[in-house]
Amino acid sequence: MFLRNFFFIFLIICFFGKSVSGKEYIFKWFNNVNILDSLEFFDKSKYQLTLAEGSWEDNEGNYGVLKCLGPIKVNSEGKANLEVVCKGFDHLENKFSIILIRKSDYDEGIGEAIYTYGTGRYKSLVDMKCKYAIKYINRSQKVVIGIYVNELLVV
Numbered sequence: 001m002f003l004r005n006f007f008f009i010f011l012i013i014c015f016f017g018k019s020v021s022g023k024e025y026i027f028k029w030f031n032n033v034n035i036l037d038s039l040e041f042f043d044k045s046k047y048q049l050t051l052a053e054g055s056w057e058d059n060e061g062n063y064g065v066l067k068c069l070g071p072i073k074v075n076s077e078g079k080a081n082l083e084v085v086c087k088g089f090d091h092l093e094n095k096f097s098i099i100l101i102r103k104s105d106y107d108e109g110i111g112e113a114i115y116t117y118g119t120g121r122y123k124s125l126v127d128m129k130c131k132y133a134i135k136y137i138n139r140s141q142k143v144v145i146g147i148y149v150n151e152l153l154v155v
Contacts, residue, residue, distance in 0.1 A: 029056040029066050046074040056088065062121075064090035068100060080106040085116075094120030100132065108135045 031054030038048035052068040070084025081103050089095045096118040102111025113132045115125040 026059040027056060030054045044076045048072050062090045064088055074106055078106050080104060094122055096122035
């Protein structure tokens, strides 16, 4: 009897946990990436300083601008290792800062976003970590256009 009740409670938590424990926050960023400077080494690995800027929207009807700056190390197999800092604001002038960390393919991958600062509605997100995914949809010599999606479960 106890085992059956435990199994039933486990299923409820797994399938309905998001609706019970909080709400989902989805952040989509449409960005342009500029490689400000780059060093290419003899083994074809690279070190580059990157600036990414663009507009964003979320699933609550908010929108704004996000700007990120930081180094990206790309190994000879094309795997990226990055930790960039970002600052943004929304249409109501609420501000936030995040750090994006990723170790994956250069053109697409999954990483972690950490909210480090926030005012107004973003104050409650400070120190929260969430997964994000990025996919570059157009890549030329110096400019990259990408889509970034961040999903966070807010309790």
